[in-house]
Each structure stands twice: as C-alpha cells, then as structure tokens.
Amino acid sequence: MNSTSNIRSLLTAGWLQGAIPPILLVALILIIELAAPGFLSGETLMLLLANTAVLFILAAGVTFVILIGGIDLSIQAVASLASVILAQLLPGIGMAAFPVAILGGLLFGILSGYVHVRLKVPSFVATLATGGVVAGIALWLADGRAITIEEAGRENTxxxxxxxxxxxxxALIAAVIGLVAFFALRYTPFGRHSLAVGAGEPAALAAGINVPRTKIIAFAVSGTLAAIAGTILAARLSSGSPNLANQLLLPAIAAVIVGGTAITGGLGGVARTAVGALIISIVRIGMTFIGINIFAENVVFGAVLITAVAITIDRSKIAIIK
Amino acid sequence: MTADIDNLKSVRGAARPSLIGAARRLTSGRAAPLLVLIALCVLITIANPSFIEPRNLIRIANSSAVPLTLAMGLTFIILLGSIDLSVEGSLSIAAMVVVLLATNDANSNHFGWFAVVAAIAASTAMGFASGLVQTMLRIPSFMATLGVWFIGLGISVYMLGGSAVRLMDPSIRDLALARFLGLPLGVWVALGAFGLACTIQYYTRLGRHIVAVGGAEDLAELSGVNVRRVRILAFGLAGFFFGIAGVLAAAQLGRSDAVIADGRLFAAVTAVVVGGTALTGGEGGVINTLIGVLIVTVLGNGMILLGVSPYVQQTVQGLMIIAAVALSLDRQRLQIVK
Incomplete structure (x- = not known):
C-alpha cells in the first residue's frame, strides 16, 4: 500500500517536472501579448512557426545525440555545407540537389559517430573536429563566398x-520530421536503446544492447536533420554559404536543454525539444516585438536563457551538476 | 588498483602488435602532445626551413599570446570537469572596458593603466557570475556560461554602440608594439600568466582542490573540500585570465568591436584538449595546455608557410585534433567515452 502511494507521488512529480516547459511557454506568450498587444494574431503565430522550423529541425537532431549522453557540435557546419551543396547543384540537377545535400549530412553524421565510437574520442572533441573538417570542405566548395540561388534554381525551392x-x-515539414522523430524515439528498438545508453551505458552494455551501433545511428540522425535544416535555410534565404548556420549551433542546444532534456542523457525527447525551440524563438521574436534595443537583445536573451534553464531543468536525475 | 590497471595495460599492449599499436604505445601517456609538437616542428622545418628563423618564431610567440592566456583560464574549468563557454563574452567585456576607459576615439576618457585594472576586474566579475549562477541555481556550466556569453557579448556590443572604437593610449598599445629581449611585451605578459597558472595549479590549495573535484566530485566533498567555493573561485580565476587576454587582444588589434572575440572559444577549447587535458576533468593541466596552444599555433603558421589554401586549413586542423586525441587518450581510464 505504502509502496504504491510512493510510486504515485513519483509519477505526479515527474509529470509536474515535464509540464514546466509548456507552462513557461504559455507564460512567455502571455507576457509578450500583454506588453505588446497584437502578438497573439494568426499571422504572427504563423511567422513564429515558420521561423522556429529550422531551429527545431536542428535541435531535434541534436536531441538524439544528447539523449545518448553525447553532444554534437558539428551541426552548424553540416547545415552550412548542405546549403552550399544545394545552392551549387540546384541549377544543374534541379530537385535532385536536395537528396544529395541531405546524403552529405548523413555521411558526415556517420563520420562523427565513427570517430567517436571507434577511435574513442569524446563526442565533444570528435564533433568539434569533424565540424572543423566539414566547415573547411564547405569553404573550399564555395570558394569562401556565399552562393546566390538564381532565378532558375528558385523554381525548385x-x-x-x-x-x-x-x-x-x-512548419509542416518540421512537424512531419518532429512526428517521425517522436515515434522513432518512443516506439522503435533504436529509441529505447538510445534512452538506455544515455541513462546508464554500463547497464546498457550488460543488457546486450549494441551500444556502438546505437551511438552511430544517433549521430547519423543528427547529421541528416542538420543537413535538412541547412537546405531549408538555403531555400528560405535563396543563398548557400559556408557560414550560413553559424549562429544556430548554441541556440539549438539551448532549445534542447530548455525543453527539459537532461544534458547528461537518458531523459527527455523530441516533444520537449519542440517546446524548447518555441521558447527560444518566442524570446527572440518577442524582444523585437516589445522593442528592446537591438544591441541589448543578447543581454536579455542570455538572462532569459539562464532563468529558463534554472526553471525547467530536472535535477532529480542528475547526481552531480558539472 | 594501480597494479591492476598496469597489468591491464601491459596485457592490452602486448595483444596489439600492429603498427598502430606501436605508435599508440610510443605516444600514450603524458609525453604524447610534446612528441606531436616536436614532430610538427621537424616536419615543417624540413618542408620550409624559414620556419625556424627567429623572425618566424617571434611571430608564433606573438600569435600564441592571447590564446595561451585564454586557455590558461579555460584549463582550470575543464580540470573541474565543467566547460566555460563564456570565453568570448568575458574577453569582449574586458576589451570593451579597456578601450572605453583608456584614451580612445569615442569619448574623452584617459584613465591609462586604471582602465586595464578595471577591464580585468570586469571580466573577473563575469567569471564569478558564471560560478555563482552555476552553483547557486544548480544548472550545468554548459548552460550557465552559454547565458553569460550572450550577456557579456550583448553588454559590450551595446556599450560600443555596434561600432569599432580605436585604442589610442600609447602605453597600453606598447603591449603589442614595444619589445623586451626581442619579444613583444604581450608575450611576456602571457608567459607571466602561464607562470601564475602553474603556481596556482601546483602550489596552492585551490589548484589541488580543482583537480580533486574534477577527478571525483563526491569523494572530494566527502574529504571536506568545499566544492561550491572551489567552483566559484575557479570560474572567477578563469574570468581573470580572460580579462588579461581581452586587454592583450585590444592592444594587439588597437581597437575593440563586436567581433573581437569571434572564434576564440573553439580555438581555446581545441588547444586545451589537444594538450591532453581530459574533458571529463581531473587530468592534465596548464603545462599540457601550453603545449596544446603551441601545437595549434605552429600548425596554423606551418600551413601558411607551406602555402596550404586557407579554406583547407580548418579541415587539416580538425583532422589534427582527431589524430592528437585519438593517439594520446589513456584508454584504460576511459571505459566509457561520452
């Protein structure tokens, strides 16, 4: 009897913890609506969704890697490379440029995973390095310039x-990707294995999970989604450039953490990341809406980021906060 | 325990007689980064003898000054097992303060060397803020310092009004322009920072506590180390070093702007990691980092001397990091690699 009530209280506590990020999201929307009426119009919300899409796709990819207890710092380089490939190939091969660019991301995701797993380089360093390799390739392909997608290519974007x-x-593309990622994490062996590896790698190994394969797949997913984000970004800006996505790496990771996924792995998911990405982009757009000095925006963003993480993070599963 | 690990090592070493195994045995352990550095120098000298000319060596020393000072601060944080992403924010705060308080072309201040003190104090305060946020709000250093990075960068861009401000105080500019014994004064400052970091790591209680906390935080706490205080002090110390680096950077460039710190975070992390300090904490130190900084700078200098396309340099650097870390990791201690 006693044990069942214990379990029940644990469940409610977990539910409450999971509900904090959505509550924060609603609170933020209300605050901005109060400060600048008119924010809650359909038009603004559609704009918000469209602007969140790229960030969310990047963050959804990196969620897989954070869930297994790693980190992927190469996503911005992979996304930029995909934008360069797309911009260069669109005039020549048309729509086929999309799969080529995305395949490039898959390839470098697998490379990151391979370096991390087979050479036993910590993922922070491995992806920092592969990110450098990919950024160099993108610079070399684009000859250091931004490539504009001309009229002929724009038909395909x-x-x-x-x-x-x-x-x-x-927004629809992002929603489809989000749903696929959500179900992949929840209902496939790979998803369960990812959570198990992140929660306790020795236990996962002992239980017979193929840890190296799970990790490499996670990095491959991250690279693929980063490339998809890069192609969308290129299409939206009608340009591909070796540093197109450079400002997106840290906001993407921030979106994952603010959503409530533990940076130590094993706890969280894509749905939380969606909430986190919306929080990040609402803060960004809201600042413009309220009319905060453009030079001071970073100060507010940093402060909100710290506050948001302090509120949403689930400390019960983290023994030592590093 | 130690004997067990040694046994394991010899067994594993013997079981892998391949060429890679031999290379790994040769390079495993503490000397690996130094061997990499020496090999690099020899290879570059063979390819282009002008590498070894005094003029080029001074150039290398000069371009190592800012990364070395930055990496000194970062080393302590990584030794703790944490990460400090606020490097660029703190550096740009220090550069902004020194430029705006010393003689400049945007306002009529000329506080001279007081500006330098204020800059280092401001950056130290940013460091303490990171430490306090991390320990008091109990959020991972990754996120705490990410927030502080945006705040620091935002404040400095706001104060500079989005434009570049020139530093015109001659005595501060002398850090980059004047020389002592053939080396620019900035290099001596960086060497002084290195000496200070060595002293702190090897001869003070704080230094030992940092390594203890990074090695095993729970054990350190049980042994009576005040973990919170150590963390806060370490972040403050890192901010102090970032402040010195910011002053050096402003003196070298002769101005401060929104992009003065761009790319310095990843360069500093690369140097610390290539030097052999483990991101898991508790292993490595400032001497490793000195070698790491030199590896990165020599590699960059060598690629310029060899005429490698600047676009490919990043790729080569990435491959270099993988090779250096993969060769020098002590795998017996790393059953789980994250």
Whole structure:
C-alpha cells in the first residue's frame, strides 16, 4: 500500500517536472501579448512557426545525440555545407540537389559517430573536429563566398517558401520530421536503446544492447536533420554559404536543454525539444516585438536563457551538476 | 588498483602488435602532445626551413599570446570537469572596458593603466557570475556560461554602440608594439600568466582542490573540500585570465568591436584538449595546455608557410585534433567515452 502511494507521488512529480516547459511557454506568450498587444494574431503565430522550423529541425537532431549522453557540435557546419551543396547543384540537377545535400549530412553524421565510437574520442572533441573538417570542405566548395540561388534554381525551392492551407510549408515539414522523430524515439528498438545508453551505458552494455551501433545511428540522425535544416535555410534565404548556420549551433542546444532534456542523457525527447525551440524563438521574436534595443537583445536573451534553464531543468536525475 | 590497471595495460599492449599499436604505445601517456609538437616542428622545418628563423618564431610567440592566456583560464574549468563557454563574452567585456576607459576615439576618457585594472576586474566579475549562477541555481556550466556569453557579448556590443572604437593610449598599445629581449611585451605578459597558472595549479590549495573535484566530485566533498567555493573561485580565476587576454587582444588589434572575440572559444577549447587535458576533468593541466596552444599555433603558421589554401586549413586542423586525441587518450581510464 505504502509502496504504491510512493510510486504515485513519483509519477505526479515527474509529470509536474515535464509540464514546466509548456507552462513557461504559455507564460512567455502571455507576457509578450500583454506588453505588446497584437502578438497573439494568426499571422504572427504563423511567422513564429515558420521561423522556429529550422531551429527545431536542428535541435531535434541534436536531441538524439544528447539523449545518448553525447553532444554534437558539428551541426552548424553540416547545415552550412548542405546549403552550399544545394545552392551549387540546384541549377544543374534541379530537385535532385536536395537528396544529395541531405546524403552529405548523413555521411558526415556517420563520420562523427565513427570517430567517436571507434577511435574513442569524446563526442565533444570528435564533433568539434569533424565540424572543423566539414566547415573547411564547405569553404573550399564555395570558394569562401556565399552562393546566390538564381532565378532558375528558385523554381525548385519555391515550394518550401509557400504555404499549404495557410500554414507555412516549412512548419509542416518540421512537424512531419518532429512526428517521425517522436515515434522513432518512443516506439522503435533504436529509441529505447538510445534512452538506455544515455541513462546508464554500463547497464546498457550488460543488457546486450549494441551500444556502438546505437551511438552511430544517433549521430547519423543528427547529421541528416542538420543537413535538412541547412537546405531549408538555403531555400528560405535563396543563398548557400559556408557560414550560413553559424549562429544556430548554441541556440539549438539551448532549445534542447530548455525543453527539459537532461544534458547528461537518458531523459527527455523530441516533444520537449519542440517546446524548447518555441521558447527560444518566442524570446527572440518577442524582444523585437516589445522593442528592446537591438544591441541589448543578447543581454536579455542570455538572462532569459539562464532563468529558463534554472526553471525547467530536472535535477532529480542528475547526481552531480558539472 | 594501480597494479591492476598496469597489468591491464601491459596485457592490452602486448595483444596489439600492429603498427598502430606501436605508435599508440610510443605516444600514450603524458609525453604524447610534446612528441606531436616536436614532430610538427621537424616536419615543417624540413618542408620550409624559414620556419625556424627567429623572425618566424617571434611571430608564433606573438600569435600564441592571447590564446595561451585564454586557455590558461579555460584549463582550470575543464580540470573541474565543467566547460566555460563564456570565453568570448568575458574577453569582449574586458576589451570593451579597456578601450572605453583608456584614451580612445569615442569619448574623452584617459584613465591609462586604471582602465586595464578595471577591464580585468570586469571580466573577473563575469567569471564569478558564471560560478555563482552555476552553483547557486544548480544548472550545468554548459548552460550557465552559454547565458553569460550572450550577456557579456550583448553588454559590450551595446556599450560600443555596434561600432569599432580605436585604442589610442600609447602605453597600453606598447603591449603589442614595444619589445623586451626581442619579444613583444604581450608575450611576456602571457608567459607571466602561464607562470601564475602553474603556481596556482601546483602550489596552492585551490589548484589541488580543482583537480580533486574534477577527478571525483563526491569523494572530494566527502574529504571536506568545499566544492561550491572551489567552483566559484575557479570560474572567477578563469574570468581573470580572460580579462588579461581581452586587454592583450585590444592592444594587439588597437581597437575593440563586436567581433573581437569571434572564434576564440573553439580555438581555446581545441588547444586545451589537444594538450591532453581530459574533458571529463581531473587530468592534465596548464603545462599540457601550453603545449596544446603551441601545437595549434605552429600548425596554423606551418600551413601558411607551406602555402596550404586557407579554406583547407580548418579541415587539416580538425583532422589534427582527431589524430592528437585519438593517439594520446589513456584508454584504460576511459571505459566509457561520452
């Protein structure tokens, strides 16, 4: 009897912890609506969704890696490389440029995973290094310049910038990717294995889980999603450049953590990341909406980031906070 | 325990007689980064003898000054097992303060060397803020310092009004322009920072406590180490070094702007890691980092001398990090690699 009530209290506590990020999200929307009425209009919300899409896709990829207890610092370079490949190939091979760019991301994701698992280099260093390799390749391919997607290529990217039934296509793409990632984590052996590896690698190994394979797949997913984000970004900006996504790495990781996924791994998921990405981009857009000095925006963003993490993070599963 | 590990080592070493195994045995342990550095120097000298000319060596020393000072501070944080992403924020705060308080072309201040003290104090305060946020709000250093990075960068961009301000105080500019015994004064400052960091790590209680906390935080706490105080002090100390680096950077460039700190975080982390300090904490130290900084700078200098395309340099550096870390990791201590 006593033990069942213990379990029940644990469940409610866990539920409460999981509910904090969405509550914060709603609170933020209300605060901005109060400070600048008109924020809660359909048009602004559609803009918000469209602007969150790229960040969310990047963050969803890196969620897989953070869940296994690693980190992927190469996503910005992979996304930039994908944008360069897309911009260069669109005039020549048309729509086929998309799969080529995304395959490039898959390839470098597997490379990161391979370096991490087979050479036993910690993921922070491994992906820092592969990120450097990829950034160099992107610079070399693009000859150090930004490549504009000309009129001929833009025909093939128009569908990304369009809307379907009033909803921006990018938001729909992000939603589909989010759903696939969500179900992959929840209902496939790979997803369960990822959580197990992140929660306790020795136990996962002892239970017979193929840890190296699980890790390499996680990095491959991260690289693929980063490349998809890069192609969408290139289509939206009509340009591919070796440093197109450079400002997105840390916000993406921040989105994962603010959403409530533990940076130590084993706890969290893609749904939380979606909430985290929305929080990050609402803060960004909200600052413009309220009219904060553009030079001071980073100060507010940093302070909100710290506050958000302090509120949303689940400390019960982290023994030592490093 | 130690004997067990040694046994394991010899067994594993013997079981792998391949060429890679031999290379790993040769390079495993503490001397690996030094061997990498020496090998690099020899290879570059063979390819282009002008590498070894005094003029080029001074150039290498000069471009190592800021990364070395930055990496000194970062080493203590990584020794703790944490990470400090606020490097660029703290550095740009220090550079902004020194430029705005010393003689400059944006306002009529000329506080001279007081500006330098204020800059280092400001950056130290940023470090303490990181430490306090991390320990008091109990959030991982990764996120705490990420926030402080944005705050620091934001404040400095706001104060500079988004433009570049020139530093015109001649005595501070002398850090980059004047020379003592053939080396720019900035290099001596960086060497002084290195000496200070060595002293702190090897001869003070704080230094030993940092290594103890990084090695095993729970054990350190049980042994009576005040972990919170050690963490806060370490972050403050890191901020102090970032402040010195910021002053050096402003003196070298002769101005401060929004992008003065761009790319310095990853360069500093690379140097610390290539030097052999483990990101898991408790292993390595400031001497490793000195070698790491030199490896990175020599590699960059060598690639310029050899005429490697600047676009490929990043790629080569990435491959270099993988090779250095993969060769020098002590795998017996790393059953689980994260």
């Amino acid at each position: 128009a569908w990304i910038n369009g809307t379907v039934a009033g909803v921006p296509a990018v």
